[in-house]
Amino acid sequence: MRELAAIAVFALAVAAVPAFVTSGYALNVVIMTLYAALLGQAWNILGGFGGQFSFGHAVFFGTGAYAMAVLQVKFGWNAWAALPAALALGGAMGALIGALSFRYGLRGSYFALVTLAFAEVFRILANTFDFTGAGVGLMVPLAATAARMQFASPAGYLYLILGFVVAGFVVSWWLKHSRYGAWLQAVRDNEESAAALGVDVFGVKLRAIVISGVLMAAGGAFYVQYLHYIDPHIAYGLGASVEALLAPIVGGMGTVWGPLLGAALLHALGETTRNLMGDAPGINLAAYGVVLVLMVSFMPRGVMGLFQARGAARGSTHA
Amino acid sequence: MTQPKRSTRRRFLRHSTALAAGAGVLGFPAIVRAQSGPIKVGVLHPVTGFLAYSGNLSRLGARIAIDEINAAGGIKALGGAKIEAVLGDAQSKPEVGVAEVEKMNQGGVSAIVGAYASAICLATTQAAAKYNIPHVVDVGVADQIVERGLKNTFRFAPGYKVVSQEAINYFHIMNTLAGKPARTIMIIHEESLFGTGTANLLSRELPGLGYEVKEVIKHANPTRDFNNIVLRIKAVNPDIVIPANYYNEYALLLRTMKQQNVQPKAIFSVLGGAASSFKFVKEFPDVANGVIDVNHWYNPKDKRALALRKKVEGMKEFFTYEVFLNYQCVHLLADAIERAKSRDRDAIVNALASSTWSGHFMPYGPTQFVNGQNQGARPLVLQVLQNDIKVILPNTYAQTEPVFPWKA
Numbered sequence: 001m002r003e004l005a006a007i008a009v010f011a012l013a014v015a016a017v018p019a020f021v022t023s024g025y026a027l028n029v030v031i032m033t034l035y036a037a038l039l040g041q042a043w044n045i046l047g048g049f050g051g052q053f054s055f056g057h058a059v060f061f062g063t064g065a066y067a068m069a070v071l072q073v074k075f076g077w078n079a080w081a082a083l084p085a086a087l088a089l090g091g092a093m094g095a096l097i098g099a100l101s102f103r104y105g106l107r108g109s110y111f112a113l114v115t116l117a118f119a120e121v122f123r124i125l126a127n128t129f130d131f132t133g134a135g136v137g138l139m140v141p142l143a144a145t146a147a148r149m150q151f152a153s154p155a156g157y158l159y160l161i162l163g164f165v166v167a168g169f170v171v172s173w174w175l176k177h178s179r180y181g182a183w184l185q186a187v188r189d190n191e192e193s194a195a196a197l198g199v200d201v202f203g204v205k206l207r208a209i210v211i212s213g214v215l216m217a218a219g220g221a222f223y224v225q226y227l228h229y230i231d232p233h234i235a236y237g238l239g240a241s242v243e244a245l246l247a248p249i250v251g252g253m254g255t256v257w258g259p260l261l262g263a264a265l266l267h268a269l270g271e272t273t274r275n276l277m278g279d280a281p282g283i284n285l286a287a288y289g290v291v292l293v294l295m296v297s298f299m300p301r302g303v304m305g306l307f308q309a310r311g312a313a314r315g316s317t318h319a
Numbered sequence: 320m321t322q323p324k325r326s327t328r329r330r331f332l333r334h335s336t337a338l339a340a341g342a343g344v345l346g347f348p349a350i351v352r353a354q355s356g357p358i359k360v361g362v363l364h365p366v367t368g369f370l371a372y373s374g375n376l377s378r379l380g381a382r383i384a385i386d387e388i389n390a391a392g393g394i395k396a397l398g399g400a401k402i403e404a405v406l407g408d409a410q411s412k413p414e415v416g417v418a419e420v421e422k423m424n425q426g427g428v429s430a431i432v433g434a435y436a437s438a439i440c441l442a443t444t445q446a447a448a449k450y451n452i453p454h455v456v457d458v459g460v461a462d463q464i465v466e467r468g469l470k471n472t473f474r475f476a477p478g479y480k481v482v483s484q485e486a487i488n489y490f491h492i493m494n495t496l497a498g499k500p501a502r503t504i505m506i507i508h509e510e511s512l513f514g515t516g517t518a519n520l521l522s523r524e525l526p527g528l529g530y531e532v533k534e535v536i537k538h539a540n541p542t543r544d545f546n547n548i549v550l551r552i553k554a555v556n557p558d559i560v561i562p563a564n565y566y567n568e569y570a571l572l573l574r575t576m577k578q579q580n581v582q583p584k585a586i587f588s589v590l591g592g593a594a595s596s597f598k599f600v601k602e603f604p605d606v607a608n609g610v611i612d613v614n615h616w617y618n619p620k621d622k623r624a625l626a627l628r629k630k631v632e633g634m635k636e637f638f639t640y641e642v643f644l645n646y647q648c649v650h651l652l653a654d655a656i657e658r659a660k661s662r663d664r665d666a667i668v669n670a671l672a673s674s675t676w677s678g679h680f681m682p683y684g685p686t687q688f689v690n691g692q693n694q695g696a697r698p699l700v701l702q703v704l705q706n707d708i709k710v711i712l713p714n715t716y717a718q719t720e721p722v723f724p725w726k727a
Contacts, residue, residue: 024449025421032418127510127537135515135537137438139463142445227413229441231511233540234413274408275422281366281375281408 003176003256007169010260014162018155027154033267034161035222039240040247040259041168042215047245048253049175050208051188053108056115057216057244059097059122062235064090064217066126068224069138074131079140079149083221090217091210098209102202107191116241123236137231140224149225157226164218165260171211172256184208185254216244250295252304261303266292357403358394358662360385360652361423361452363433363443364645368411369540370436372566373641377435377457378406380645383630388653396660402653409434413442420446428452429662432648435641437461437512444472453655453667455648458615458641460590461512465691471664473671473688475648476615476681477696479513479590483520486589486613489700489712490559491528493721500724501558501584506535507548507572509564517563517589533557542568545575553581562588569593573606584724588612595701595708598637607703609725611711615640616699619710619718621680647679651686654678682716 017030039061046052067086071077077085101114126132133139144152151157175181183204186194195201220240224230234240251262269291273284299305362381365374385402393399405428409416416439423431430453434443440459447454448469455473456464462478477485494501506521508514515537522532533555536548549572552560560576560583562569569592576582586594586609593599594612617624627646628638636642651674656662659670677685684695700712702721711721 023425025418025425028418028421032414124539127539135510136512136519139441142467142469223414227417227442228445229413229438231438233511234438239412281371281378284408285367285410 036263037260039244043244044248046212054115055112056119058240059119060213060216061220061240064220068221086221091214094210094213098206126232140228252302255304357401359428361428361431363407365411370411376641380642384646384649416443417446472691505557565592624680
């Protein structure tokens with residue numbers, strides 16, 4: 001319950017940000033951090049809680065993004081009506097990929113490669129079909145009105161992405177505390193033992209990938225509404241997949257707060273290196289890379305791992 | 320267990336103070352749009368990532384122009400105020416471009432020049448529009464950039480519709496003058512916005528003039544093996560091959576054609592990534608010779624262009640369209656600031672909208688912006704001849720006659 005309260009405090013605190021911060025730059029940083037956190041949460045459900053490492057989460061991201069864009073541009077849907085459809089399609093994509101790969105017992109690097117391959121296949125399909133705009137991509141017409149999920153002020157986008165992130169938090173919290181979450185973590189820790197104890201391994205993993213797909217699709221839908229343009233490379237390229245797994249790996253996999261912490265750290269690091277070394281092209285990225293390598297090497301359990309270790313040490317001292 | 324449990328409230332207060340301080344640093348840097356001192360201009364390009372080569376050349380062009388303007392006494396209408404470049408890196412990603420625009424707005428830029436790639440320009444122009452920051456688009460050939468009614472967006476160079484249309488007209492003229500040796504065409508294009516858009520337009524328009532588009536082949540970015548595509552060209556045996564792709568793929572396609580001894584009557588490219596590049600001509604002279612391209616180009620009879628070319632080559636860089644378009648865009652902007660007599664964004668937007676600037680070396684005539692597009696902007700037809708790039712059409716700018724059909 002304390003964790004739920006913390007989530008509520010976090011949501012209220014972030015919701016209050018636009019009241020105090022007027023700078024578009026700062027709000028954009030907050031929005032993009034929350035966006036990275038959302039992608040991270042989506043990945044974390046399957047990768048962190050479920051132990052199924054995906055290298056192709058872009059497939060869900062792209063599906064959400066394209067659903068949002070195609071329904072609006074080609075079918076004239078309102079963005080608010082398109083959103084549930086985009087989320088459902090993201091989930092359906094999860095069910096499809098999950099059913100195909102888990103049915104055949106793909107795990108570890110095989111599962112990672114299959115997800116990567118699916119993302120690539122969809123990138124090529126999006127590049128080919130006319131209804132996705134093929135290589136030209138799709139552009140959502142500008143209309144800065146909340147009725148079309150476009151906002152004149154960054155605060156609107158902040159509330160939208162915050163809504164998704166809070167949903168991600170609640171799902172993560174539920175995974176940590178529910179029977180289903182226990183099954184999922186049991187599958188992660190030892191699939192055979194879980195199966196021997198009567199856990200429906202296939203069903204558990206399938207549900208995880210569907211939830212993960214829905215959240216990732218929300219990220220894609222947000223991208224389209226925020227930047228109004230999508231093409232096959234942005235939607236199904238490696239970028240989105242890597243962004244999704246980076247935040248939880250840095251922050252701490254299989255934890256509720258890890259993805260947000262990772263996203264915040266990565267953004268802080270990215271902005272700092274960019275601001276400090278702006279004029280020499282690439283130096284900031286090199287610095288970013290070095291810090292990332294150090295973090296992953298010396299904090300294999302992510303930043304949350306440090307807190308947990310401290311907590312454990314404190315616990316043992318006082319026990 | 321005698322120790323009290325960690326004081327969550329105290330910890331919370333400590334953390335929230337830190338957070339608030341952080342928010343303060345991020346949130347309230349005074350928006351410095353000073354009324355004196357240098358005029359800040361955002362120079363925003365993808366200088367890292369897969370577009371880094373073009374992005375760095377773009378940045379170079381803009382910086383040369385800024386240095387020249389400052390050396391010549393700055394903006395005279397503002398008491399010789401200097402232009403200060405606020406450099407930005409879009410990292411070849413639209414969302415990073417947007418973040419840079421936000422940062423530049425915070426930093427108080429009066430205008431932005433950039434951002435090379437169409438997908439990035441779409442995002443940055445829109446982000447700049449929120450603050451009415453005048454955004455001069457340097458290259459970004461997608462026409463949607465200037466079709467969305469953004470009042471702050473101005474494109475000096477032509478979009479791909481104009482370029483493709485002109486390419487079709489010039490090709491038809493050239494072919495007719497040569498006695499119509501070419502009838503069949505094959506288009507090889509890259510998969511993104513620019514290649515696909517160009518290919519669609521060409522394959523729609525060319526049949527109307529009596530040409531048969533035998534096949535349109537799309538390839539990915541990057542593609543490192545063109546053997547199959549060239550085998551296909553060999554099998555179809557078109558009179559003309561039209562490539563629309565970026566530098567590496569363009570160069571590889573032509574090299575593979577050479578290796579497999581495929582020689583159509585002309586390689587006629589539209590916005591060809593390598594054809595109008597001195598780098599390509601220098602690195603692969605035997606492959607480049609004879610190639611025709613319709614592209615952004617300067618008036619070859621204008622001494623200022625030749626002087627700039629010499630200067631850029633003196634810096635051991637190639638004089639590409641990225642360089643001279645950005646150079647000109649900064650000068651266009653400087654002219655607008657001069658006439659606006661103000662560093663105010665609204666005033667500069669108005670000055671750009673009413674711009675009739677003719678102090679450039681492009682074949683455009685005085686600038687005239689309608690919905691943000693410079694109406695006179697057009698490409699020239701170029702051919703690589705004797706290891707140099709020559710203008711062959713239209714006659715007003717031509718340095719030599721076209722060699723068509725090409726005999727290797």
